[in-house]
Amino acid sequence: MSVTDKPTGSLRHRLYQGETNFRFISLWRRWFLISGVVILIGILSLVFQGLNFGIDFEGGTSWEVTAPGVSVEATRDALGPTGQGDAQVQILGGRRLLVEAAPTGPEEQAKVTAALAKLAKTSASNVAIKSVGPSWGGEVTSKAQRALVFFFLAIALYISLRFEWKMAVAALAAVVHDILVTVGVYSLSGFEVTPATVIAFLTILGFSLYDTIVVFDKVDENTKGLAASGRLTYADTVNLSMNQVLMRSLNTSLVAILPILSVLVIGAGVLGAATLKDFGLALLIGLLTGAYSSIYVAAPVLALLKEREPRYRAIRQRLDARGGVGRGAVLTPAAAMAASGGMDGAGLGAEVPAGEARAPKAPTPPRPRQQSNRGAPRPRKRGRRR
């Protein structure tokens, strides 16, 4: 992230006060490049390496048993006589043994069960067995795909009605970004894809929309005040909104990630529950990319879309021509708040006059950006758009 103003306090302090001044929007090329590269790598990996589907997709049998202190090698040796010596063996949380193999007949299955029970020094009834037909995973996938299509339609409709269709497009662009990145991460890392993974991930899409909508709600509020007044371009309004809700976004992401980390570290890592691992991993990746995309994908896409509207293009031209304070500087939220003071009566109307209220805080006044030459690429960009 790039900071244009000299810090007036520690970053932590400014974050806390909502006085950061990150250029989320104007550097959109950079963010899109980063996302594009990540997605491209993911797609290449997908093409050449594919995904590591679990037995639920390929069909097969798995056994799970609590066996503290048993090694992978010992398990392989024990499985050798059953003809499953090359089955996939995993140890979860140091105590749970997970064996996965191609589909087996009932007799072979019983043999493996007996061998594992003996290895774990327990009875066969303590061995969990799962067997999956080859078409099951396919059905989960097709159901998930259908769910995804309806999800897109419903969300597009909802955001269009609640806000506007351009926000729906931007939000869905972020969701598509999340899907591509997650699929890429799964392909690159070779993490196993199970139905739990798919569903957990789908659920997290709704959850990552939460962040996007928090940002958009703020943009919506600000455009009614600042942008409508013609003092700020739409892009700058979005940028301002982003800075205003940054701490909110960070906090919501953090409190969402904490329990998931706990699922992953405590539930899967220490206590060794395989399902928790599948869930936790998909949720973590989905949340991280969701947090990123709501800031670096959804918001810039929205700004780019809206800047094409004649109304906001006119504001930009006028502000560019004036070339003054209002245009050049990306306002700090606090300053913008003050600037908007009088007109945004509904949300921000002040009992204490805005100026007075800020005075004791000695806030940073709006000031021109120092490296004004860095604005140079912008006219070019706009020229192309016209």
Place this chain on the structure above:
Amino acid sequence: MRRPLVTSLVGILVIAVLSVVYTQVVGNKPLLGLDLQGGVSVVLKPVKKVDSGVLNQSISIIRSRVDALGVAEPDISRQGDAIVVQLPGVKDPERALRIVGTTAELRFRPVLNVLPASDNPATTTTAAPTTTTTAPSTTTTTSKVPTPVPTTTTTTTAPPGGTATTPREQDQPEKTVILPETKAGNVVRRYQLGPAELTGRVLKTARAQFDANNGAWAVNFELNGEGAKKFDELAAKYVGRQVAIVLDSEVKSAPTINTANFQGSGQITGDFTEKEAKELALVLRFGALPVQLQAENSEQVSASLGSDSLRAGLGAGLVGLALVVLYMILYYRALGLVVLLGLALSGALMWSIVSFLSANNGLALSLAGATGIIVSVGVTVDSYVVYFERLKDEIRAGKTIRSSVDRGFARAYRTILAADAASFIGAALLYLLTVGAVRGFAFFLGLSTVLDVVVAYFFTRPMVVLLGRNRAFTEAKWLGVARGLAATSEGGRA
């Protein structure tokens, strides 16, 4: 202004307490899914497309089989064109899977003895029923002549080992058993049967047909290549005697073999009505179910592994919850305590609702559901963050805490509603459109979204507004709300 707030706050607290008390008094408890308490689940799919009537019929047949197993909380449901059978807490999973999952095995057993319907020692020696009307008979397709043959050859002596009907679970192919024949739910007679000689696998197909020659319904069957040979061997051994067709520990028919040479196909004749003939043909084709079902997916979880998973889920949940609350308190101070209370309230309501649904709708809490709940902590706390950050905005804009809490909520609640609606749409769609235990995940996420909206309005708002009016609270050094909101410029000198 103050009264409605207090009313709302007291109201929701009373509702929460009452619902917890109700749950305790009625004894509702969340039902644990089989991945948390051990058990068996199997997903059965018909091998070909069938209409829903056939599927529902299969479900009721499976249900009666499961009832015979004595499982406490069986869950047999339809999801799309699949039948999902969940049997938590089953003691012998293998047997349960065998009984439920496979199309029951059709067995051909020689009849050793025909016994009366009731297990009354005084009547054991009575002769077998007369053959005139009810005794079925078999003819070869080649002869086409229905020749009723006297049924019984080895009656009159009491069978060894008593005359009690063999319980279903002791009906093993290699044993001699006593099994009933029923008509319209009543036992009409029982048979003592020798070990199974053949299974339904010898059959290729079977069809009910009206035999115009003798004006009665009959069942024609065809045998497969290997089956034809085996069936002829059986016929040679028992020619002139009865062989019972047994399914689900019930004698479906006991025709007399009257030729040793079937050459791959045969006919069962007798006093069949059209319905009986069709049912018998179905039984011969599929076993008891009207359609052949295939186990797509089966899962057996041992009780110890289940309780292990439960511990893992609980542990992860508690640690996650503690981390979130700790962070909230560090970051928002006294407002963090509001989060703690709010979560406790949500938790109490969630517990009561889940318990209620468990008791009344058979909702089971699976590991996936538990994860959904853990994740939903994040969703719930998000709304607090949105609200509190909004408060910070308002205070920074120069307002007092007192006035910020009201306006801040109004604005934040709109955001919360918008965001929760999106989450809820996602969860609802997933719930409706997916299958399997993972539905639980979507369900609990959706439920917590709804609870979040309710708790935010009826608890968080009045709580924070009332706290905001309390000077002692906003100005207290360590728990000061002002400090939590970083309103260093304001009255609260934290």
